[in-house]
Amino acid sequence: MKYRRICIVLTARGNYAKLKSVIEEILAEPSLQLQVIVGGSLVLDKYGKILEDKESLEIPISYVTNFVIEGENPLTMAKSAGLAVTEFATAFEQLKPDVVVVLADRFECLSIAMAAAYLNIVVAHLEGGELTGSIDESVRHAITKLAHIHFPASLDAAERIARLGEDESNIFHVGSSSLDTLKRLDLLDLRVVDDYKKQHGVGKIESLTAQNYLLVVFHPVTTEYLANYENVKQCIDAVKKITMPTIWIWPNMDAGSDGVSKAIREFRESGEAGDVYFFKSMPIEVFGAVLNNAGCVLGNSSCGIRESAFLGTPSVNIGNRQQGRHRAKNVIDVRYNSLEIVEAVNKQIVHGPYEQDNSYGNGGTAKQIVKILSNITVSQQKTNSF
Numbered sequence: 001m002k003y004r005r006i007c008i009v010l011t012a013r014g015n016y017a018k019l020k021s022v023i024e025e026i027l028a029e030p031s032l033q034l035q036v037i038v039g040g041s042l043v044l045d046k047y048g049k050i051l052e053d054k055e056s057l058e059i060p061i062s063y064v065t066n067f068v069i070e071g072e073n074p075l076t077m078a079k080s081a082g083l084a085v086t087e088f089a090t091a092f093e094q095l096k097p098d099v100v101v102v103l104a105d106r107f108e109c110l111s112i113a114m115a116a117a118y119l120n121i122v123v124a125h126l127e128g129g130e131l132t133g134s135i136d137e138s139v140r141h142a143i144t145k146l147a148h149i150h151f152p153a154s155l156d157a158a159e160r161i162a163r164l165g166e167d168e169s170n171i172f173h174v175g176s177s178s179l180d181t182l183k184r185l186d187l188l189d190l191r192v193v194d195d196y197k198k199q200h201g202v203g204k205i206e207s208l209t210a211q212n213y214l215l216v217v218f219h220p221v222t223t224e225y226l227a228n229y230e231n232v233k234q235c236i237d238a239v240k241k242i243t244m245p246t247i248w249i250w251p252n253m254d255a256g257s258d259g260v261s262k263a264i265r266e267f268r269e270s271g272e273a274g275d276v277y278f279f280k281s282m283p284i285e286v287f288g289a290v291l292n293n294a295g296c297v298l299g300n301s302s303c304g305i306r307e308s309a310f311l312g313t314p315s316v317n318i319g320n321r322q323q324g325r326h327r328a329k330n331v332i333d334v335r336y337n338s339l340e341i342v343e344a345v346n347k348q349i350v351h352g353p354y355e356q357d358n359s360y361g362n363g364g365t366a367k368q369i370v371k372i373l374s375n376i377t378v379s380q381q382k383t384n385s386f
Helices: 013-028 074-095 107-120 133-145 153-162 176-183 191-197 222-242 257-269 283-292 308-310 338-351 367-373
Strands: 005-010 032-038 099-102 122-126 149-152 214-217 246-249 276-277 294-299 313-316 331-334
Touching: 005 013, 005 074, 005 283, 005 367, 013 099, 013 283, 032 153, 032 367, 074 107, 099 107, 099 276, 107 122, 122 133, 133 222, 149 331, 149 367, 153 313, 153 367, 176 283, 176 308, 176 313, 176 367, 191 283, 214 222, 222 257, 222 294, 222 313, 257 276, 283 308, 283 367, 294 338, 313 338, 313 367, 331 338
Parallel strands: 005 032, 005 099, 099 122, 122 149, 214 246, 214 294, 246 276, 294 313, 313 331
Antiparallel strands: none
């Protein structure tokens, strides 16, 4: 029997969370052979190295690569992207996949798509077509033009991909795969957080209770590199004023992460953090319960737009990082202003949970993706549809 080799690339906690269900479905499909490449922040202690967790070790890993140049500034991000092209080209040449699956818009994902396309490997792109601004916007659309198969998470994204000139027969509106895992977890059980805290993170927070704490995830905005330090300080000042127990998760490895991390460290070491617990990272099996039961998710992560809508968790989105992305009714947008942030969070706490919104899917995405990957015939020769 000839297997179709599907290569999944995991480089950050976010794409691990989104691709976990796809990996599981590929493993269950007899006609497909799974290949997994791991790199980026997932192999770095600085960012939590979450694939060392027992649960994650069950994933069969085919190749491990290091391409991140330390510094978290525009120069090191550009150099890391260039190094990633070389690293992934070598990996693909060794593994010889039939399809490489690329997620969303991280800088290294463009490197992945570029390396695969030059090696005449079919590229399947998840979560393309969305609007957000920043460098992520350009990267996302560039990957779309390199990709052969498109799995957008929302209807407006699917329509936008078609307007970019992609073949509509290769565009499949399937939703976001992260919702598959959330749907299967026991999201009411916060004891998983207590267990995780025994070996991870620092802070003073005691056991959590539903809707009685904040979840903060604040990432750098690459086009606001010099302002990231001051921008996150507005969020920190708001957290001080709100005085609720808070789970704060460290930023990703994009340019500007050094400024965000510096402000967080100063906050943590100032003695003013109070009931705040800091984690480098958190696997989806724990993060799902934290997000589901939070009184409000605060920051600029896509989880405050996409996954929070599915769960009905109140969300306050700060600044420009998610600019243009479709929002459900659970999101309030604010500027980098501590008073605005406090007002919005208090409003969301009073409101409480929202109804589930399925704009980004209903938890059955991975099955659709794997069925399509098992049966689709696609040409490596691409032309615009206009």
